[in-house]
Amino acid sequence: MINRVIEEIFIDVCEPSDNAQVIYTARQMAADIGFDETQQFLIATAVSELATNIIRYASKGIVILRLVSKMSNTGDIQGIEVTAKDNGAGISDIDKAMQEHFSTGNSLGLGLPSVKRIMDEFFIQSSPEKGTVVIAKRWGQ
Amino acid sequence: MNEKDRINNQINNQIDDNLALQILRQIPTPVMAVDRDLKIIFMNQAGCSFIGKNFEEIKGSYCYSIFNSAHCQTPECRMKKVIEGEDASKAVRNEIRINDRTVYIEYTAAPLKDDNDNIIGGLEYILDITDRVRQEQKLKEQSRIIMEISTPAIKLWDRIVVLPVVGVIDSMRAQQMMDTMLKQITKNSSKVIILDIQGVAAVDTAVANHLIKIAKATKLMGCRCIISGISPAVAQAIVQLGIDLGEINTNSTLEDALSDAFALLKFEVVRKK
Numbered sequence A: 001m002i003n004r005v006i007e008e009i010f011i012d013v014c015e016p017s018d019n020a021q022v023i024y025t026a027r028q029m030a031a032d033i034g035f036d037e038t039q040q041f042l043i044a045t046a047v048s049e050l051a052t053n054i055i056r057y058a059s060k061g062i063v064i065l066r067l068v069s070k071m072s073n074t075g076d077i078q079g080i081e082v083t084a085k086d087n088g089a090g091i092s093d094i095d096k097a098m099q100e101h102f103s104t105g106n107s108l109g110l111g112l113p114s115v116k117r118i119m120d121e122f123f124i125q126s127s128p129e130k131g132t133v134v135i136a137k138r139w140g141q
Numbered sequence B: 001m002n003e004k005d006r007i008n009n010q011i012n013n014q015i016d017d018n019l020a021l022q023i024l025r026q027i028p029t030p031v032m033a034v035d036r037d038l039k040i041i042f043m044n045q046a047g048c049s050f051i052g053k054n055f056e057e058i059k060g061s062y063c064y065s066i067f068n069s070a071h072c073q074t075p076e077c078r079m080k081k082v083i084e085g086e087d088a089s090k091a092v093r094n095e096i097r098i099n100d101r102t103v104y105i106e107y108t109a110a111p112l113k114d115d116n117d118n119i120i121g122g123l124e125y126i127l128d129i130t131d132r133v134r135q136e137q138k139l140k141e142q143s144r145i146i147m148e149i150s151t152p153a154i155k156l157w158d159r160i161v162v163l164p165v166v167g168v169i170d171s172m173r174a175q176q177m178m179d180t181m182l183k184q185i186t187k188n189s190s191k192v193i194i195l196d197i198q199g200v201a202a203v204d205t206a207v208a209n210h211l212i213k214i215a216k217a218t219k220l221m222g223c224r225c226i227i228s229g230i231s232p233a234v235a236q237a238i239v240q241l242g243i244d245l246g247e248i249n250t251n252s253t254l255e256d257a258l259s260d261a262f263a264l265l266k267f268e269v270v271r272k273k
């Protein structure tokens, strides 16, 4: 299975209004792959969760959106890959952060578990020295 | 002498000094060198045309008198830093004025050393990033305008107000929406407020949280809040996010929301006989 990057967009996020660009870019990319309206909306929502977390907990970072493709039994399929990276304080207990209703930010605590649910692949790594990186992918048909 | 040094030496010997100078002169980006007092001792062709002067005119002048940049004669000046032996070799943004025009640049400074490694001045190369900065400014401005398109509150009927929400909701905008709604409630003694979210770009947890808060606040003021425009996409998002909208009334269309509002206020719409 080979992953190939077809398109790549870097978006710096440091203030709430930067989230707009993240949302619109994610939607556009999802539309380009052929996801229907509902799926576009869901993917944009997931990506937005990650951008919001960066702004909230790390104050600044970067969101990279990639249009990727891989070979499968049924031929080439395309997908969207989001990487959200920051050099913030990191997450001290990832297992807890992945639980529903866990929030240190007085919010709903639903962001990360939702991203995992909406996307097909989910990877998270975090340390106080290096900050947090989340990579999530969603494959089309 | 190790292998790497040997190869370097060989390369150095191969490039004759004259050629190196020609390359430096002609490289299509401004390059400048100054002595320890910041007097210009070298400027290549691209540099001269960048500032619109001959080398003869500027030779020996203080670089800050020529560039007059935002960093000039401030502790920000990277040239000064590298001359004083500080590590300031990272490219930095700066702006200069040439013929009353603001030019945005990115410059990288390095110490100029003699054969004995003594710092005898500094050198820098400059990139004109004006186009890039202008694009960035335009983008920022545009997103600011989009965000600022105020959330209009429309009085639809006696004591019924609609707030159409389009685009992206962030905390600033949510606050704005909350203010608008609460004001409307007192101003028109509204009893039902319909928040139409059909046009929002994404309903993430932050947005949902804001909507819940707005609905709660309106309720505290004795007003009912109906959220309409719950498209299949919005409904799916809310379910996937696991958000509990509690007792907030929702409708798929504005039309349905309006007829609910009529029912709440005991209005009846009848066709003329």
Ligand SMILES: Nc1ncnc2c1ncn2[C@@H]1O[C@H](COP(=O)(O)OP(=O)(O)OP(=O)(O)O)[C@@H](O)[C@H]1O
Binding pocket: A049, A053, A054, A057, A058, A086, A088, A089, A090, A091, A097, A098, A102, A103, A104, A105, A106, A107, A108, A109, A110, A111, A112, A113, A132, B205, B206
């Ligand atoms: N980029 C990050 N840097 C540091 N900590 C983070 C980061 N992202 C998430 N966290 C931590 O993980 C917790 C859970 O995140 P999650 O997105 O699931 O919920 P939330 O942001 O608290 O609430 P919600 O997303 O529902 O508004 C956060 O409260 C925070 O402590």
Ligand SMILES: [Mg+2]
Binding pocket: A049, A052, A053, A110, A111, A112, B205
């Ligand atoms: Mg979150």
